Amino acid sequence: MANVLEIIKNEITQDYYKNNFPNDGQRFVAWYMRNIHLLDQRQAKDAITDGANDKQIDAVYIDEDEQKIYIVQGKYYLGESVDATPVREVISAWSQFSNLAQLQENANSKLKTKISEIATALEDDSYCVCFELITTSIFTDAAMDDIHSFQTKLSEEDDAELNYSTQFSVVDKQGLEDAYSCVIEQTNPTLNHTIKLEAGKYMTTELGATSVIVAAMPLKECIKLPGIKDGSLFQKNVRQSLGINNTVNKKIKKTINDPNKCGDFFFFHNGITAICNKIEECGNGEFKLYGLN
Incomplete structure (x- = not known):
């Protein structure tokens, strides 16, 4: 440098x-x-x-x-x-x-x-x-x-x-x-991660020359993505990491902890868009993601 x-x-x-x-x-x-x-x-x-x-x-x-x-x-x-x-x-x-x-x-x-x-x-x-x-x-x-x-x-x-x-x-x-x-x-870390998707709850396709996976994942699996705590997962996001104490995340936490609403969390959430440099399909719903962000 x-x-x-x-x-x-x-x-x-x-x-x-x-x-x-x-x-x-x-x-x-x-x-x-x-x-x-x-x-x-x-x-x-x-x-x-x-x-x-x-x-x-x-x-x-x-x-x-x-x-x-x-x-x-x-x-x-x-x-x-x-x-x-x-x-x-x-x-x-x-x-x-x-x-x-x-x-x-x-x-x-x-x-x-x-x-x-x-x-x-x-x-x-x-x-x-x-x-x-x-x-x-x-x-x-x-x-x-x-x-x-x-x-x-x-x-x-x-x-x-x-x-x-x-x-x-x-x-x-x-x-x-x-x-x-x-x-x-x-x-500028290189973030790699392996996800395990449930049969019938995901689909793979190609848009242009880009491989795409659309999946329904439990929240407990989403929070296992690397780079959330230190914000490195969001380095290419124009808004960067929002941290844990902002208004949006406080309301998400409130919804998760509400027994009358937590079951419908999937429908309240806008979803997560993640990009990576390479996807490797390993079989049985397992995918390796390289250069995740």
Whole structure:
């Protein structure tokens, strides 16, 4: 794989980044939100709060599935090292979180909206506020001292009064390499699976040059498909994985658990369309699916 810094430098020259963000600093943060947090173009643009009166907060992303609120500060710098200044900017942002109303004062319009969303999310005491400091360089020893001190302070801090926990992580040049490699590995797996279909409840045909199986399968067999939990099964779906806590899936769960409705679940469901690179028929209703998604 090419050096991640070269990838970033090349990709932030694309029209999406050039047309939506005025400088390389914002483009870098947007790249990070898209390629590490896996946001789509609209979500990444919506997350960016950098600009005048940004209160040292470059981006905000609320992950409802993981119940985490990401507060991102980015430093796009191609020099040898970054000093402690951005670390202190993160600490400044953190210090204002105990009073969101005050933080919202004089904030830019995008950040004001995000702070309102944060306040709503924090009404649920299961959320964690995750401060992320990202850079294309490496931190000086002095900066690392400040980072470790802040992380120690957070680990010792009693968050009971705030009703939420707090984390602080840093992603430097090597961290970007590791995170990007990890995401590439997770989002481009080869998923193979064998299914066993009941006689009389499936048919095989060809549409054009494509082999097709139409089948009625028990839900308990459907959930055995690989890649559901980590979302990799949905990597080519334009909506990606919906996670487990969205409104649609909550209602599906409610239907399954309702003794008066669960028997008719097959008729309530829209069905599942899955594609793969190859189907191998093994006999007796057994099929091997290669490159499933």
